[in-house]
Amino acid sequence: MGLRLFFGIPLPHRQAEIIAAWRDSLTLRGRPVAASNLHLTLAFLGDQPADRLAELSEIASRIEASQFSLTLDRLTISHHGLLALGPASPPSALLDLESQLREGLLACGYPLDTREFWPHVTLARRCLIRPGLSAPSYACQIERFALYQSINDGRGMAYIPLLHWLLGRREED
Numbered sequence: 001m002g003l004r005l006f007f008g009i010p011l012p013h014r015q016a017e018i019i020a021a022w023r024d025s026l027t028l029r030g031r032p033v034a035a036s037n038l039h040l041t042l043a044f045l046g047d048q049p050a051d052r053l054a055e056l057s058e059i060a061s062r063i064e065a066s067q068f069s070l071t072l073d074r075l076t077i078s079h080h081g082l083l084a085l086g087p088a089s090p091p092s093a094l095l096d097l098e099s100q101l102r103e104g105l106l107a108c109g110y111p112l113d114t115r116e117f118w119p120h121v122t123l124a125r126r127c128l129i130r131p132g133l134s135a136p137s138y139a140c141q142i143e144r145f146a147l148y149q150s151i152n153d154g155r156g157m158a159y160i161p162l163l164h165w166l167l168g169r170r171e172e173d
């Protein structure tokens with residue numbers, strides 16, 4: 001049986017707790033994503049045989065991308081009730097990271113989603129749709145990305161980071 005895998009960026013622990021507390025204060029019901037599971041998906045791989053982990057690790061370790069500051073300030077509620085927070089202006093280092101990863105994965109034959117990259121952190125699913133919610137603005141420093149396994153632990157989905165990679169420090173840091 002395969003592993004359900006994706007590459008993503010974990011939200012730093014403290015910001016994840018703050019964002020989850022804000023989300024809970026909205027009382028939109030639905031199915032909240034636990035603070036420890038909050039992430040921004042870079043590339044969704046679906047079910048993959050475990051013996052491709054070494055190749056995925058190799059692809060990720062070839063990436064040369066910098067750390068960046070991410071401001072989450074655009075709130076979306078889709079008509080399915082998916083509540084997501086993303087950057088109104090995605091930083092170029094984030095777009096660069098995603099495109100290097102995409103190119104590496106496509107070159108090795110992984111079938112990726114052909115839709116345009118929509119950087120977002122899903123906060124809850126199947127929420128009540130309440131128009132006019134104002135978006136907060138949360139800034140965090142992104143220093144790593146990870147390969148996750150998505151598992152259903154009986155209580156819902158849990159996203160387990162299997163491997164992670166540090167992004168490069170910028171020259172001015």
Ligand code: 2AM
Pocket residue numbers: 006039040041044113121122150
């Ligand atoms: P979502 O949060 O917008 O639902 C783990 O399931 C992560 O992969 C989630 O962040 C989810 O995005 C994303 N994901 C799940 N299925 C996907 C698909 N078919 N294409 C792209 N991303 C997907």
